[in-house]
Amino acid sequence: MNTATYILALCLSMSSMGTVAQAGSGKGQEPHSKAFALPDHEPIGKPGDVASITRTVEISIKETASGYMLFEPDAIHIEKGSVVRFAISNLGALDHEFFLGSFDEIAEHKQWMREHPDMQHDDPNAVSIASGQSDELVWQFSAMTNLEFVCLLPGHREAGMWGVIMVHDHLAPKSKG
Structure with a gap:
C-alpha cells in the first residue's frame, strides 16, 4: 500500500x-429526548417536585387576527433555586406546545420538528396544549442561565411563539405604585 x-x-x-x-x-438522537439530563448538556434545571413549588407563572397562548402567535408574558425572571409551576392556558384556535430548553437545544429541536412534524412529546420539559385547554409544567431552576420557551410546531415559532427565561441569583425588588 x-x-x-x-x-x-x-x-x-x-x-x-x-x-x-x-x-x-x-x-444525534432526538435532541429533546431528556437532553437536560445529559452530562455535557447546558444546565437548564430539572423537573420540579409539586410539593416544593415556590412560584407560579401564568402564561397565556394567543393568536392575533393578523396571524401572529404569542406567549404572554414572553420574558420571565426567575430566581436560581426556584421551583416554578408554569400554568399555561391556550386561548387560541390552534393546538400549541410549551417547550423549555437551552438556546442550542431549541435550535436542534426546531430542526428535528421540521423533519418529524407529527411527533408527539412525552418529555418533562414540554407540554402540548390543545385549543381552549390548559396544562402545567413544574420545573426547578438550579443554575444561573438564560433559557428559551417556544412552540416548535411548524411555523409557530416563526409567527412569534417564543420567549426567554432569565435565571438569576437575585431578583430586583418590586417597585411600589
Missing part, C-alpha cells in the same frame, strides 16, 4: 471512530 492510500485509510478509520463514540453520547 502506498503512503497516500495508507494515510487516507487511516483518516477514514479515525473519522468513523468519532461517529461511533458520538452515537453513545446522546448526540
Whole structure:
C-alpha cells in the first residue's frame, strides 16, 4: 500500500471512530429526548417536585387576527433555586406546545420538528396544549442561565411563539405604585 492510500485509510478509520463514540453520547438522537439530563448538556434545571413549588407563572397562548402567535408574558425572571409551576392556558384556535430548553437545544429541536412534524412529546420539559385547554409544567431552576420557551410546531415559532427565561441569583425588588 502506498503512503497516500495508507494515510487516507487511516483518516477514514479515525473519522468513523468519532461517529461511533458520538452515537453513545446522546448526540444525534432526538435532541429533546431528556437532553437536560445529559452530562455535557447546558444546565437548564430539572423537573420540579409539586410539593416544593415556590412560584407560579401564568402564561397565556394567543393568536392575533393578523396571524401572529404569542406567549404572554414572553420574558420571565426567575430566581436560581426556584421551583416554578408554569400554568399555561391556550386561548387560541390552534393546538400549541410549551417547550423549555437551552438556546442550542431549541435550535436542534426546531430542526428535528421540521423533519418529524407529527411527533408527539412525552418529555418533562414540554407540554402540548390543545385549543381552549390548559396544562402545567413544574420545573426547578438550579443554575444561573438564560433559557428559551417556544412552540416548535411548524411555523409557530416563526409567527412569534417564543420567549426567554432569565435565571438569576437575585431578583430586583418590586417597585411600589
